[in-house]
Amino acid sequence: MARSPSSRSAPLGIWLIAVLGAVGAVADLLGGLGVLGAGVGGFFGGTVAIAFALVKLFVLVNLVRLRxxxxxxxxxxxxxxxxxxxxxxxxxxxxxxxxxxxxxxxxxxxxx
CATH class of the missing domain: 1.20.5 (Single alpha-helices involved in coiled-coils or other helix-helix interfaces)
Incomplete structure (x- = not known):
């Protein structure tokens, strides 16, 4: 049974999206760290991947907080x-x- 919006608890589906998204973001973060030393292109690509992974984690945490x-x-x-x-x-x-x-x-x- 679904909870009412007034209870301010995120639905299970939002938690699943956040957890699976966080696993992907951590993988992206590790991948970005892995390519940082691979020349100028690797440094740029790794920096962008790390930045996007951190933003994704921030958004997912706030999705669970129902922002x-x-x-x-x-x-x-x-x-x-x-x-x-x-x-x-x-x-x-x-x-x-x-x-x-x-x-x-x-x-x-x-x-x-």
Whole structure:
């Protein structure tokens, strides 16, 4: 049974998205650290990967805290990911991004 938005506890689906996203962000962080020493391109790419991983972790923590801006940013990121996956014919990626975006949108009342 779903909890009312007034209880201010994130739904299980949001927790799952946050935990799985955090695992991916940690992997991105480690990958970024791994390429830092690979020349100028590696340094630039590693720095960008580390920055995005840290931003992702920050957004995911605030998504669980039910911040409205984190909800909007999560929707934007997964919508862009959906479009990019379609353009690259990554149908599984498009399906997963679309499902995450649809779920996050469906629980919008928790973020008011």
């Amino acid at each position: 409205g801006w984190a909800w909007a940013l999560t929707l934007l990121v997964y919508a862009i990911s959906f479009v990019l996956a379609l353009l690259t014919l990554n149908l599984l990626g498009a399906l997963l991004s679309g499902l995450v975006a649809a779920y996050v949108y469906s629980v919008r009342e928790y973020f008011r």
